[in-house]
Amino acid sequence: MKYFLLLATGFLLILPCSALAETTTWKIDTDHSGAQFSIQHMVIAKVRGGFSGIEGTVVVDEKNLTSAVFEASIPVATINTGNARRDDHLRSADFFDVEKYPQMTFRSKKVTLGEEENTLKALGDLTMRGVTREVELLISGPTPPIVDPWGNIRRGARATTTLNRKDFGLAWNQVLETGGLLVGEEVDIVIDVELIRDKN
Secondary structure, eight states, X not given: OHHHHHHHHHHHHHSOHHHHSOEEEEEEOGGGOEEEEEEEETTTEEEEEEEXXXXXXXXXXXXXXXXXXXXXXXXXXXXXXXOHHHHHXXXXXXXXXXXXXXXXXXXXXXXXXXXXXXXXXXXXXXXXXXXXXXXEEEEEOOOOOEEOTTSOEEEEEEEEEEEEGGGGTOOXXXXXXXXXXXXXEEEEEEEEEEEEXXXX
8 A cells, every 4th residue: 555655646746737737728709709900001091800700719727827728710701891892802812812721820839927917928820821920919818707697607818919911921012102002011910809618
């Protein structure tokens, strides 16, 4: 018996910390989540739009938020800028080429505490239009859990980042008579998600 206890204790000591952590899984509530973006147009204004249909999960040890692993996917064809003609152009091969690349995805690789209170930084791989680049999301939250009228535990979070669209092959542009470009290259992104704790 003594030998068995020693063996069991030794086994627990060599287990990785992740194996001992009590993780929970949160699923993105697609109906109450979305991604918005803004980009400069003709140097004089910004065009804004968004995507819907976000799916994904967050797996985390609640006592150590930096253990979190984020995964998300967005159907690119849901893009909406409020102008049907422009949206069709954005779905074409000039931009997102949604027939070949219907999804954009993100998976975190490293999560650290942010400089401000209640913020995290998630470094991970963003794949868009068949190109994968490392990007960093600044995450505000998550908010404290609440119970909805149906007994689900929910919380929310916001992620922001800025990226260069040309890094992902979205290089289409036109030169203006004044010498500037029709469409800017830097894109500001805001992702708001509502999460539901998995009951399994």
